[in-house]
Amino acid sequence: MCPKRHTNLSPLSKPGHPSPCSAAPAPRPKSAAPTPVPAAQRSEAASVPHDKRPTPIIQVRDKWPMIPSALSNKFKVVATATAQGIKMQLETADAFRFVTRFLQEKEVYYHTYTLAEExxxxxxxxxxxxxxxxxxxxxxxxxxxxxxxxxxxxxxxxxxxxxxxxxxxxxxxxxxxxxxxxxxx
Incomplete structure (x- = not known):
């Protein structure tokens, strides 16, 4: 705890003048979220063109393992871990509809937007x-x-x-x- 709080008028609070109370923040522990895209598929994932389709964002990371197994034979999914959750990029509108229906049936908490054509x-x-x-x-x-x-x-x-x-x-x-x-x- 800092013994004295500095105001914005203090020369110590200006850029280039570190505050005696400012310590480097402790590094945040890395989350144990699964890696959505295997390293072998990253080169393929980069070549997939993505238009402005909405992307479902799965906000409960614990539910991720059941999703790729359900979609593996039907649609190609490119997923990335973000601060909001796991962001899924899908190639077609049919894949988007299938995934959102699947997530609703399994009661997985997610967020997305409406397709442009809908x-x-x-x-x-x-x-x-x-x-x-x-x-x-x-x-x-x-x-x-x-x-x-x-x-x-x-x-x-x-x-x-x-x-x-x-x-x-x-x-x-x-x-x-x-x-x-x-x-x-």
């Missing part, structure tokens, strides 16, 4: 009178060539009172993004 665009349109039916709004948007998935009336939480807002789900395409340029429906 994302949708959610838009709230204001000042739509409550008396206009959702089907009419959907038809109007489809006539204007928007890739509409669904349309919902929005209601106030709790009392379910209708609002002058409509939520529209669209495909995340350039045609769908063109809805931001619409002046009237």
């Amino acid at each position: 994302r949708i665009l959610r838009v709230v349109i204001k000042r739509i009178p409550k008396k206009i039916p959702v089907e009419e709004i959907t038809q109007s948007l489809k006539v204007q060539k928007f890739p509409v998935i669904s349309v919902f009336d929005m209601t106030r939480m709790g009392i379910k009172a209708p609002l002058d807002l409509v939520q529209v789900y669209l495909d995340l395409t350039p045609e769908g993004k063109a809805i931001f340029d619409v002046k009237s429906i």
Whole structure:
């Protein structure tokens, strides 16, 4: 414990002036996490092209040994140990779907993002009178060539009172993004 705390105004706290209380931090012990990629496969792993696919990150390292054995014959997995957990890079969207389904079934705690091709665009349109039916709004948007998935009336939480807002789900395409340029429906 340091007998005297130094403030930022002290010349001892400036860069190049070590504090008498600053000692080199103790080295952290290396974690006993398994090596996800064997040395023989590292040259192959480096040559695998990876696009912007989301990567599942397994946050409980103890569960790692069961995963490669389940995936060994189906998909090629490149894994690296990170501070967040074991990061898996997968080649295809099918592999991503299979791995996330597998992790859910085995109740393995993991984190990932949605695939780009599965994302949708959610838009709230204001000042739509409550008396206009959702089907009419959907038809109007489809006539204007928007890739509409669904349309919902929005209601106030709790009392379910209708609002002058409509939520529209669209495909995340350039045609769908063109809805931001619409002046009237």
